[in-house]
Amino acid sequence: QKEVEQNSGPLSVPEGAIASLNCTYSDRGSQSFFWYRQYSGKSPELIMFIYSNGDKEDGRFTAQLNKASQYVSLLIRDSQPSDSATYLCAVRGRGDTGRRALTFGSGTRLQVQP
Amino acid sequence: DAGVTQSPTHLIKTRGQHVTLRCSPISGHKSVSWYQQVLGQGPQFIFQYYEKEERGRGNFPDRFSARQFPNYSSELNVNALLLGDSALYLCASSLGDWGANTGELFFGEGSRLTVL
Numbered sequence: 713q714k715e716v717e718q719n720s721g722p723l724s725v726p727e728g729a730i731a732s733l734n735c736t737y738s739d740r741g742s743q744s745f746f747w748y749r750q751y752s753g754k755s756p757e758l759i760m761f762i763y764s765n766g767d768k769e770d771g772r773f774t775a776q777l778n779k780a781s782q783y784v785s786l787l788i789r790d791s792q793p794s795d796s797a798t799y800l801c802a803v804r805g806r807g808d809t810g811r812r813a814l815t816f817g818s819g820t821r822l823q824v825q826p
Numbered sequence: 827d828a829g830v831t832q833s834p835t836h837l838i839k840t841r842g843q844h845v846t847l848r849c850s851p852i853s854g855h856k857s858v859s860w861y862q863q864v865l866g867q868g869p870q871f872i873f874q875y876y877e878k879e880e881r882g883r884g885n886f887p888d889r890f891s892a893r894q895f896p897n898y899s900s901e902l903n904v905n906a907l908l909l910g911d912s913a914l915y916l917c918a919s920s921l922g923d924w925g926a927n928t929g930e931l932f933f934g935e936g937s938r939l940t941v942l
Contacts (some may be wrong), residue, residue, distance in 0.1 A: 716868070746930070755916055755933040758870065801870050813859070813882050814931060816868030 715739060716803050726825050731788040733820050735801030738782070745777055746802040746814065747786045749795075758801055760786070789799035791824045798822070829852065830919050830934035838940045839907050847902045847937045851919030857881075858900040859925040859931060868922055869916055875900055904939075912941045 725731045733747075744763045748756035762768045762775040762784070772818045774787040784803075788795055796820040805815070831850045851858050852933035857876040861869035871884035872903055889905045898919075904911055915938075918931035 748933075755935050758930055761930060767873075787859065802868075813871035813874060813884060814869075815871070816861075818866070818868045 715815045716801055716817035718799075718820045720818060721821040722823045724823045724825060725756045725791050727791060727793060729791050729824075731795065731822055731824070733781055733786040733787075733799050733801075733822065735784045735790070735817055736782055736826055737784070737815075738807075739803065739805045739815075740779075742779075742782075742803045742805050744803075744804045745775070745784045746817045747773075747775060747784075748800040748802060750798045750800055750819065752797075759799075771772060788822075791822075793824045793826050796822055796824050813814075830918050830932055831919055832915075832934040832937050833936055835935065836938045836940075838942060840942050841907055841909060843907050843941075845904050845907060845939060847904075847915050847917075847939075848897045848899065849902070849919075849934060850918030851917075851933055855919035855921055856931075857920045857922065858899055859896055859920070860900070860902045861918065861933075862886075863916055864916040865913075869886070872902070875917045890930065907941045909941050912939060914938050 715738050727780045746761045747759045760775045762777045762810045772789045777784045798821045800819045801817040802814040833848050859874040859938050860872040863869040873892040874882040878894045892902045894900045914936040916936045918933045920931050
């Protein structure tokens with residue numbers, strides 16, 4: 713079982729729709745959770761982070777965390793073609809130093825159709 | 827403000843050679859991490875340094891080494907290159923150390939290494 717799992721996609725949504733990206737993680741001791749966006753050929757860019765159960769909103773983006781289910785999601789409202797990218801979920805554990813590094817999923821490719 | 831800068835941006839090496847990749851963190855950031863990203867995969871943790879000390883090491887062979895300098899810049903060295911080392915090498919800086927819950931990493935544009 714991978715430590716951080718994401719559906720590779722592509723997830724295709726029409727412009728203006730809500731895109732829902734999902735991530736599950738295996739380490740129940742994980743403490744903090746991050747969403748990065750990566751355009752093709754570019755480096756990852758931090759979108760949001762969340763530490764506590766529940767929802768966290770920032771503009772068109774909402775991160776949702778459910779630690780009991782070991783599940784993190786990212787909702788993108790009013791999706792735009794410029795949102796087309798790969799979205800990486802990353803998890804930070806606790807304990808020894810190796811676990812506190814960010815562990816990334818393989819990413820979900822999002823395509824927003826004009 | 828300058829972000830994380832990495833050099834070189836692209837390089838081609840042959841098997842068995844050695845490579846040195848360089849990184850300058852965001853001004854004021856004392857922590858540097860290195861990640862390897864193979865095409866189609868997420869970044870994989872290699873090293874983290876804070877205040878010139880190694881704070882974490884991922885599951886990579888001893889051919890990989892790194893160091894951090896007094897000005898907080900960092901080098902990643904890879905010896906005896908293999909074809910499988912071909913990847914995008916990402917440097918990320920952050921404000922705090924492992925213990926601080928400021929887990930936000932800010933990535934540079936990466937060094938794309940091709941091993942022939």
